[in-house]
Amino acid sequence: MLELFPIGLVIALAALLLVSAPWLSARRPILSLAMVAGAILGPHGAGLVTPSLLDTLAPILALSAGWLALMAAESWDLASLRRARVGHVLLAIGGTATLGDASPVMLAALPSAVLLGCAALAADADAARDALARAVHPDPRARQAPALASLALGAALLGLSVAWGLQASAISAGSPLTWHAGRHVVMTLLAGGALGVVYAQPLRLAQGRAQTLALLLALPLVGWGLAGLLGTSPLCVLFVAGAILANDLRRRDLVFTLLGEHQRPMTLAMIFVAGAMLPLPEADPRSAAIWTIAAIFIVVRALAWRFAGSRVGLARVIPLSVLAIPMMLEALSWPGGGAPAYAAPFILVAAGTFMIDELLWLAPRPLTVPVVAGTPAPRG
């Protein structure tokens, strides 16, 4: 057995569970607690979550991030795609172009973030906000978002995954615009498509909830491992596989219901590890740029507090953080980077999620998302 769990971690976990009770009673967002706890316990904090433990927990990270990538494909069936707005296409193009431009050096992430934020704003702001809420927030209000909303997130994810190929080519061939980039993209699409087609067969034959859920638990791990073997983007592979399932599967409602039902523990696990991976600025030169972006998020969050009661403030502020999710997810396996490389963009999602969580908590009434009768009462 490895020496993975210092006694201090056991005590800290127990204390964390005890602290969560008054936190919940005060109706504070639990995602924020998970992130803060991860940061305090992580290698850059108290050091109780050791790097070797983080390495051992890598499958959980792959599972939770892959789970969200699968969920992002929920509305990528042909019927929904036909109703897509021009703004979503703009978002995808913006994401691809800006990150493709910036990918050779992560130091250029700041302009890409600004451009991608503009692209998000150019797209439909309501849809982008709903997409974000649906993707990261387990609040029942967010779960009732229109199906069309997740198109924006999916488009951004797809665009960023294309940029993954460009980044890989930039490392291997010195220039992003080589034929290697195209090969990466084609391999990613083919691998995801094949995974989706093959996986649809056992999902069709699965009997009941237990077997379906067990199959779904294995899917992100298989997809992640397959992408690792092929050197392609794991999240794009899983997203494409999810899109195939959304179109091909007779029981797609069952599959996506199960994915949505277990989104909260997956998100919490991811956010906790995200907090633990918070790097110090001096640990990696790239993280200086990421910290800059995080600082922007903090300023934006402060503004959000100011405009919490204002619909105009919410509608303009929230879509900016759309970029946080795909960047974080994709950067988990960013080519050429070890732990610091994929740890840095975690700050984005941590800050973004923290902000959304706070905003949803502060919102005086459900945003634009209707609360359906029979669902649990909203918080706040």
Next chain:
Amino acid sequence: MTIQPVLWLGLVGLAGCLGAMACRLLRLPGSAGALLGGLALRMAAGWWDPAFAPSPAADLMALATAVFVCFALGCCLELRLLREQGSRILGLALTQALLIIVLVGAAGFALGMGRALAIALGAAAVAGSPAAAAAVAFEMRARGAATQRLFALSAASLVMSFACGYLISSSWTPVMAGLWALGGGVAAGLVLLIPLSRLETRGSILACAGAGVLLVTAAAWDAIQPWAVACLAAIVAGFVCGALSARREALREALRDAAAPGAILLFALWGAAASPAVLKIGLPAALAILASRTAALAAASFLHVSAPGAREGIALLPMGAAPSGVLAASVLLSQIAGLAGSRWWLAGSGDTAAGDDPDAWRARMR
């Protein structure tokens, strides 16, 4: 070519699911199929790369999944049953432990072991597998007196195994580990009870239970018998939460539904952890241990219950240990046979709904 830990875990899960689906077609428990699926994958990996060994991440995942399944089992245990039948269950568990030590020890003696080694073998075979009982019961959505007895007996056999630890090591350390597991389980249960009693939605309950699983796993990782300590502590913690929580039905429903697929993955991981070479060597001894253990359990149930009640003993066949080391073949064989026996016993007990539609749960969500 080495296999990455993430890909390996994914393939193990997939193989387990396929095995479970195949076994359900044959009306066998899915967990047995998952075990065989994992074993088949491990044999294929060994053929692909003779030096292949699973990563430590697989060990940790298996332990954490077992803790989660045991926590769900403990949560589903009814305090009322323990009040009414606690002494009888303890008596039966004690009889089972004594007969297992005698009969399995005799089998070991017949196989050429020394007296001390044979007694140690018998003592090591006492522990039952609560995870196996939970896997079958949750898969069949079984609820009732027979299910409760099965849960309680498998948990009691785990307690007995700590008491028998003195016979194996001639020291009080295993007994102290058992007491530590009981006390730690109560403490973990009380800690978990505070946030769990405030949660309503399924996702939140599972997230909190996941944190509890990490807590118990971390606490037991360096213990002298990590698997037994972690499983017993998880059962006790789950029992404390299930007995004291005001929202125990929501808690039980959420955990039961999540533990069923968790058990499939657990048995797939166990199957994939077994080394084919060790299995081949230990097969004759495993058959002898299995036969003597079956006889001991059936005899104990016959003495305490009745002749038809001897079937209950078959349901308790799975041995409670990870299938590695010298007892790997015995553990695997007992689990495969015991999972089928548990399904047989529960199906005959009337605890399962006849013609249960596996997708009926969806109606409640609409």
